[in-house]
Amino acid sequence: MAFINLLPWREEAEKAQQREYFTILTMVAVAAFAFVFLVSQFYQMRIDGQSSRNQFLKNEIQLLDVRIAKIKNLNEKKKELKKRTTVVEQLQRSRNVGTQVLDEIAKIVPTGVYLTKLGKQGNSIKIVGKSESNNHLANMIREIEHSTLLIDATLESITSNEAESKLLSDFKMQVRIKGLLNSVDGSNIVNENGGKS
Numbered sequence: 001m002a003f004i005n006l007l008p009w010r011e012e013a014e015k016a017q018q019r020e021y022f023t024i025l026t027m028v029a030v031a032a033f034a035f036v037f038l039v040s041q042f043y044q045m046r047i048d049g050q051s052s053r054n055q056f057l058k059n060e061i062q063l064l065d066v067r068i069a070k071i072k073n074l075n076e077k078k079k080e081l082k083k084r085t086t087v088v089e090q091l092q093r094s095r096n097v098g099t100q101v102l103d104e105i106a107k108i109v110p111t112g113v114y115l116t117k118l119g120k121q122g123n124s125i126k127i128v129g130k131s132e133s134n135n136h137l138a139n140m141i142r143e144i145e146h147s148t149l150l151i152d153a154t155l156e157s158i159t160s161n162e163a164e165s166k167l168l169s170d171f172k173m174q175v176r177i178k179g180l181l182n183s184v185d186g187s188n189i190v191n192e193n194g195g196k197s
Helices: 009-093 097-108 134-145
Strands: 113-121 124-131 150-160 169-177 187-191
Touching: 097 113, 097 124, 097 134, 097 150, 113 134, 124 134, 134 150, 134 169
Parallel strands: none
Antiparallel strands: 113 124, 113 187, 124 169, 150 169
């Protein structure tokens, strides 16, 4: 006798296929979600790592900025100390300049030239005096050119006074002191009596 299946097997097969389809769809969705989640976690870890490195670099840059500021401060102090040291050295060198200048002037003034006034302003000396002849003044200028202390002799004027002796003429001369600051010794004037005015 033939076997006849009267149960709704087509509907059951369709339901089974639908269940299988939804199961596969769910598995694919879960797998896709897991994949997206893992990829996002991977990139989030990379971002967090880069952020921590950036923060580390910012902290190090701040520390370096502080050190650079300290170095600039130290460089400024170093420059100030160098300036002070230079001034002290120049003061040390120029401590005995007055005596040395007078000694040098005594050496370079030839016979026939008489000094009446010496004035010092910074590193310049103004010499006022009388001379028996222009040759004596020329000899004095040559001596200044060979001097180790005085340079740049400039003869400002030579005048004859008719009322006084015709043998003597008045002159004014300017010379400079080698290697001396303009403001080291200030201004001193020695008159013909040897005193300062």
